[in-house]
Each structure stands twice: as C-alpha cells, then as structure tokens.
Amino acid sequence: MAKILASKNGTKKDAITQKAAGLFRKKGFASTSMRELAESIGVEASSLYNHIGSKNELLQTVCFKVANDFTVSLDAVEKKEVSTISKLQEVIRFHIEMMLNNHNEVYVANHEWKQLREPFLSNFLLQRNSYEGRLVEIIKTGIKKKELKSIHPNIAVLTILSAVRSVEFWQRKKNNINSKELEINIIDHLINGLIK
Amino acid sequence: MAKILASKNGTKKDAITQKAAGLFRKKGFASTSMRELAESIGVEASSLYNHIGSKNELLQTVCFKVANDFTVSLDAVEKKEVSTISKLQEVIRFHIEMMLNNHNEVYVANHEWKQLREPFLSNFLLQRNSYEGRLVEIIKTGIKKKELKSIHPNIAVLTILSAVRSVEFWQRKKNNINSKELEINIIDHLINGLIK
C-alpha cells in the first residue's frame, strides 16, 4: 500500500538501509526485527525483500560504507606533506565529524560489526587492522622525527581511536552540541594533555 | 545429570553469571540463547531456572556489579587529600585494572546495558550520570586550583572515559599485555599529551 519513499538522491534500498541504521543503533542489530523495520517505514515485512537480500546484508552495507569512508580519508591524509601533528589532528577531526554527521552508521559499525557473517566479518576486521596499522606508522614516523615524544605507538593509536568515540555520548546529551568546541577540546586533550 | 560446578567461593548462580558474562561479551546479549549458556555449562536450559530468575536478570547482575565497583572506587578517591592529577591517575588506573581483571563483565556493562529492562535501565543510567558528574566536579576543582589548564570539564571526562576503553582492544590482540606499560602510557597520554 504505502510505497517506500526513496530518499532524495537515493534508491529505495538506501532509504531502508538508513532506517535500519537508526534502529540498529537504538536497539542493537539482533534486537531489531524486520517487522519493526518494515513498520517504521510503513510496509509489510515481506515487502522489504523486494529491495534487499537479507537482514544481515543491511548490516554489511552500513559497516562497509563507514569503513570505506575512513579508508578514503586516511588515503588523503597520508599523501599530504604536513607535520605529524597536523596529520593526527586531521584524523581526529575526521572521526569527530563522521560521528556527528553519520551518527547512526558509525555507531552501528563500531558496536554491531560482531554480528556480521563470514566472510564479511573477517573482511571487516582486516580493514580495521589495516587502518590501525597505518595510524601506527604515522605515529612511528612522528617519533623518529622528534615531533612526538617517545610513546608506545600502538597504545597511542588505540587510545586516540577510543577517545574519539566520546562523541557518541554527546548525541544522547545536550541537544545543541557545539561541534567546533568538541573538536578543539578533544584534539587539544589528546595532543597536549590536561596540564599547562 | 552434570551438576553445575559452584565456582570457588561462589554459588551456582555466580557460576552461571560468570559464564553468561563471557557469552554476552563474545556474542552479545540478544544473540546468546539460554540453550547455549546451558550447553556451555553442561546442563539443559530449563535447569538454569532453578538458580536464576530470567535471562535479563543475568544482565542486571553483571551491569550493577560493575557499576557498584566503580562507585565504591570513586568514593575512596574523593576522600583522599591528594592533588587533582593524582586523583585522575587513580581513576584511570582503576578503569584499566577493572578492564583487565574483569574483562567480560566490564565489557558487557559498557556494551549491553541497553538491553536492560525497566526500571533497571533507568537506574543504570542514573548511576552512570552520577559517576560522570562526580568526575566533572574533580576536574572543575582542578581547574579552579590551577592544577589543570582551562578545558571543558564535561568533554574532558567523556574523553577520558572513552579513551580508557582502549584496553578492550588489547585482550583481543597480543596475548601478553604488559599491564603496567599500558597503564603508564594511557595515563601519560591523557594527562600530558603526545608532545614533550
């Protein structure tokens, strides 16, 4: 009866995926039923299958879209001939903006990737490990050039990647997040610390 | 047939809860069935209900045990008459050690609390907000005393609480984590930054 509204510039599949990301974030992938998803769109559950292959495919679409965005962004950062600090600032800024602009999708990629089926699960972890490894290299270079002090590169990368997720908490809180202030504070904290 | 082995110093309920925490972490709460949990213990699913009330109750037990541990620890920190930096170091250290020593439980409390039923869900969030608020106060005091530079206290707290979760990633990686090295690096990063 009610047709699925294609989101502007998108297919019906895109519209379904977007709704799915919102529900997966709010309730978790396993706790979201296809009937709920259908209802939130205004059709019967069986109608969804004219546009998508399976529930798990929706999760795959979300997770790999996010992973790809981060990879593309890091490609660009690596090519720039700027200081290590600048590169790290840019990486952190990109993470923060991704979380603010694609809240549902990034959250789902961060929290629900475990529900991916093989071979997608392995593929996703491979991409993530690669991303982390490239950040480790940036930090190692920075240490060699004396731009950074001598810290443990792997620990620093995981600390940064975790810290940046604090943005998740701001969506649930104060309505009006000043994203510039968030960025400045987090970047300054992670690079300069809390003293002086 | 096979009796549930009571863990040393614990009831059968404790043994079940511990197994549940491991499965909830590995697969997620919603994706773990009571039949799986029973099988991992070596009994039939129905036998579990002689020791526990419901699946959700297992989650409640895990989440509130963790929340309580953090609250008790913060109580002690607040009472100490030491510098703000020392207090923050102690808080960070406690988080890291909790994640290393009670990996499954802390992970579940961090990732699966959304599956809590009311009124437990509201209660859990209340406790978490209170914990965060008390950390904010510590930081505000530190700024007032010029022990910390003038940063946004709420952002700093969420950054610290998120950063500390990087420890999660170390369980899945290198087998032998040197916990002291982890602690020193993360604390130094969050307090002194990456430079000099």
Next chain:
DNA sequence: CCTACCGATCGGTAGG
C-alpha cells in the same frame, strides 16, 4: 537435575 512442552516471534519465501 531432567523430559516434555507452550505460545510467541523470528527471518524469509511463494505466489499473485
């Protein structure tokens, strides 16, 4: 502790 079982709900398909 087990066997036997219940009602509900799940993802997905057939067929139009």
Next chain:
DNA sequence: CCTACCGATCGGTAGG
C-alpha cells in the same frame, strides 16, 4: 506492494 504461510528458535513453565 500484499496475504498467507513455513520451519526454526526463542525464553520460560509444569511436573516429577
């Protein structure tokens, strides 16, 4: 896009 439906699995209970 819908109706009608399937087999599987779920959390949990009855009764011993």
